[in-house]
Amino acid sequence: MSTIKASVARKNRSAGRTRVSNPALAEPIRLRGVARAVEVAYDAADLGVVATTTRQSPETATMKPHRFDELFSAYISLASLLCKANDASALMLMLSGPTDWKELRESVDKLRIVVVADTPQELAGAEDAGLATIVQNMADSPVIEKMTQALLTGVAREILTPGDGVVVVYSGFEADVLDSISFIRLDEHLGRLTARDLKQLETSVPLETLKTVVDLAVEIGREGREGKAVGTLFVVGDTRKVLQHCQPAGYDPVKGYTRPERDLDDPRVREAVKEIAVLDGAFIVSPEGIVEKSAQLVDAPYADLTLSKGLGARHWAGAAISKSTNAIAVVVSQSSGTVRIFQNGQVVLRIEPLRQAMKWKDFEYEPPPADE
Numbered sequence: 001m002s003t004i005k006a007s008v009a010r011k012n013r014s015a016g017r018t019r020v021s022n023p024a025l026a027e028p029i030r031l032r033g034v035a036r037a038v039e040v041a042y043d044a045a046d047l048g049v050v051a052t053t054t055r056q057s058p059e060t061a062t063m064k065p066h067r068f069d070e071l072f073s074a075y076i077s078l079a080s081l082l083c084k085a086n087d088a089s090a091l092m093l094m095l096s097g098p099t100d101w102k103e104l105r106e107s108v109d110k111l112r113i114v115v116v117a118d119t120p121q122e123l124a125g126a127e128d129a130g131l132a133t134i135v136q137n138m139a140d141s142p143v144i145e146k147m148t149q150a151l152l153t154g155v156a157r158e159i160l161t162p163g164d165g166v167v168v169v170y171s172g173f174e175a176d177v178l179d180s181i182s183f184i185r186l187d188e189h190l191g192r193l194t195a196r197d198l199k200q201l202e203t204s205v206p207l208e209t210l211k212t213v214v215d216l217a218v219e220i221g222r223e224g225r226e227g228k229a230v231g232t233l234f235v236v237g238d239t240r241k242v243l244q245h246c247q248p249a250g251y252d253p254v255k256g257y258t259r260p261e262r263d264l265d266d267p268r269v270r271e272a273v274k275e276i277a278v279l280d281g282a283f284i285v286s287p288e289g290i291v292e293k294s295a296q297l298v299d300a301p302y303a304d305l306t307l308s309k310g311l312g313a314r315h316w317a318g319a320a321i322s323k324s325t326n327a328i329a330v331v332v333s334q335s336s337g338t339v340r341i342f343q344n345g346q347v348v349l350r351i352e353p354l355r356q357a358m359k360w361k362d363f364e365y366e367p368p369p370a371d372e
């Protein structure tokens with residue numbers, strides 16, 4: 001794999017891998033090669049909650065309603081006990097079909113309940129019963145990826161806050177049967193994702209340098225400077241070649257400083273970078289994390305590049321330099337605070353400004369502007 005541009009689902013997909021959770025752990029234990037998915041079909045009519053027709057649409061054909069029986073109820077009770085014990089504010093259910101939403105709502109006092117499924121049909125009626133819903137079309141993905149994506153979507157849609165503890169009930173062992181419960185601290189989980197996803201970039205830029213720059217970029221996007229939003233561009237790695245595409249945009253504030261005085265490992269240097277970020281131009285960072293130059297105009301060819309709609313000159317410059325060299329470009333958008341990481345001309349990771357919630361995303365592409 002030369003670049004990472006697909007969703008987490010594609011990267012981590014592993015057929016036949018089944019997982020079972022230990023509620024005491026933040027992340028489920030992974031077991032390889034355990035039981036193949038067993039399909040358990042319930043009679044929807046028994047539930048009294050689903051309107052059935054004799055001819056099912058493709059969406060409803062795969063729907064597996066969850067009977068609100070003793071076992072289901074026991075899992076919900078256990079999960080709400082676990083919420084209480086851990087001060088978790090939300091209970092998330094990964095479902096493969098509808099259940100008795102009203103009964104579910106009434107069986108859990110005060111907790112926020114979030115129900116997650118692959119199609120809107122599977123969650124029909126849930127919102128009317130006061131439940132938050134997340135629909136994600138990830139039927140073929142392993143449950144842990146679905147869960148992670150659901151948590152990220154929950155944060156992005158402000159159903160969950162990054163400081164939340166969340167108890168998740170899901171089918172970890174057998175498909176369509178709720179059999180597993182996990183307790184997840186969102187801030188820890190989302191923080192780990194940054195390191196995990198960066199680790200998967202196949203690049204000559206050391207992970208530590210990349211992580212330092214990305215963390216700094218996220219802080220700049222989130223904090224801005226003196227109440228004002230700040231955008232900037234970091235070009236990391238392949239320094240010699242990158243510098244061939246650079247020219248000063250104006251006065252370079254790092255010029256004349258010693259190497260240790262430009263080392264991003266030093267928190268004082270990172271603070272100085274936040275100040276300089278308000279100026280026009282890019283930071284050129286070596287693989288060792290030294291700021292070689294700042295306030296640089298980056299000029300690389302745009303040919304064969306496509307970018308999401310609405311991204312302007314800074315993002316095009318980042319995309320172009322990452323295509324022409326082996327550098328990674330980290331772009332902070334002034335308008336949104338979003339951090340995009342470019343490799344080989346494409347966005348490989350997007351980090352939203354709300355803490356460290358990040359989202360892999362399929363991007364809408366459009367050709368470069370005609371005058372470039």
Ligand SMILES: Nc1ncnc2c1ncn2[C@@H]1O[C@H](COP(=O)(O)OP(=O)(O)OP(=O)(O)O)[C@@H](O)[C@H]1O
Pocket residue numbers: 231232233279280281282296297298299310311312313314315316317332333334335336
């Ligand atoms: N080639 C470049 N190299 C370095 N910096 C650039 C380059 N082009 C633009 N910039 C910087 O980006 C700033 C914003 O430009 P523009 O609004 O077109 O970018 P954008 O991609 O829409 O980013 P933002 O979301 O931050 O507005 C410019 O003021 C300039 O500082």
